[in-house]
Amino acid sequence: MSLQLDSNGRLHHLLTLDGLPKETLCRLLDRAGQIRDAALGRTHKRDSLVGTTICTLFFEPSTRTRSSFQIAAQRLGADVVNFDASTSSARKGETALDTMRNLEAMGVRGFVVRHPEDGAAEMLAEHTGEGTTVINAGDGRSAHPTQGLLDMLTVRQAKGPDFSRLKFLIVGDVKHSRVARSDLHALHTLGAGEVRVCGPDALLPGDGTLAGCEVGADFDAMLEGVDVVMMLRLQRERMEEGLVASLDDYHRDYGLTAARLRRAAPDAVVLHPGPINRGVEMTDEVADGPWSLVLRQVSNGVAVRMAVLETLLA
Incomplete structure (x- = not known):
């Protein structure tokens, strides 16, 4: 955790929300809310x-995260260099660390890192x-x-800042x-009243990640009375690993439909980090319906990333 904060408690890197002080997390959310108009190009x-x-x-590869970081940086007046491993010296064997050091030597001062390996961002920060x-921007x-932050900002806008009354x-x-x-790290820090987790046993971690959560496999039962439903993308490679029998079976057991959503609180909202597998994680009626905050999440992504960049680099 000390790697993220300097000796004065100021945020120096943003690597995880795990253990991030509540005051720091709320300050980022407050800042994102304040500059949302600028983030959307309205000012x-x-x-x-x-x-x-x-x-x-x-x-x-990335669409939403890379684009929103680029837009966020440009709306703060920064110059942006887009690095794509598929067209770079990484294909010739250059390591991520050497790549960063070379760009740092050219005067780059902020690195937004997405990497398939756990801990890659922390290694570079060191x-x-x-x-x-x-x-x-996502490691392993x-x-x-920043996705966790934009999800919290979206919920906060819809339900208010007191998470202790929400399921x-x-x-x-x-x-x-x-x-x-x-999301789990942020919800615990913000004092969420109740956190439930639902999915097939093969897709639920057994490493302590779900400590403090109510865990179950019965989607209909777990939906009862919840205020916020956070759907996750089914990574289709999990089917190749035999962790999911078929897309149809998954949708039958864990797909969100308008009929199913009636079990939740009357004013429940639905989030999804994207990209949505329509007809798998949720139907079109839900994705495009009045419950859906998916596009609000996307627009909040620019505001959150502006707040993070400004906090770290201004």
């Missing part, structure tokens, strides 16, 4: 990062020079802190989901 661009160069250092910061199955349900492939882990 003039800010100039807090003029003269700063930021690199999106991605070793995995080797940065003074004044350089690393933001984890460990963490996706949350996380559904699907929690075992392999870095989003689920960051």
Whole structure:
């Protein structure tokens, strides 16, 4: 945790929400809420990062996360370098660390890192020079802190800041989901009243991740009375591993339909980190219906990432 915070308790890197002080987490959410209009282009661009160069250092494909970080940086006045491992010297065997060091030598001061290996962002942060910061944009199955923040901001806008009165349900492939882990870390920090987790046994972790949660496999029963339903993407490679029998079976047991959603609280809301497998995790009626906050999550992603970049680099 000390790697994230400097000696004065100021955020230096953002690698995980696990153990992040509640005050720091809330400060980021407050800031994102304040600059949301600027994030959506409704006001003039800010100039807090003029003269700063930021690199999106991605070793995995991404649409929403990379684009929103790029938009966020540009709306703060920063210069952005987009690194794509598929067209870089990484294909020639250059390590992620050497890549970062070379870009750092060119004056890049902020690295937004996505990597398939657990702990990759932390490893890079350990080797940065003074004044350089690393933001984890998703590493392995460990963490996706800005997704966790934007999910919390979305819930906060819909339900208010007091999470202690809310019941949350996380559904699907929690075992392999870095989003689920960051959401769980944030929910525990913010004092969520009740956190339920539902999914097939093969897709639920057995490593202590779900400590403090109510866990069950009966989706209909777990939906009863919840205020927030957080659906997860079914990673289709899990079918190849034999962890899911078929898409039809998964949808039958864990797909969210409008009829099923009636078991939740009358004003329940639905989140999904995207991309949605329509007809698998949820029907079109739910994804596009009045319960869905999916597009609000996407727009909040720019605001959250602006808040993070400004906090770390301004």
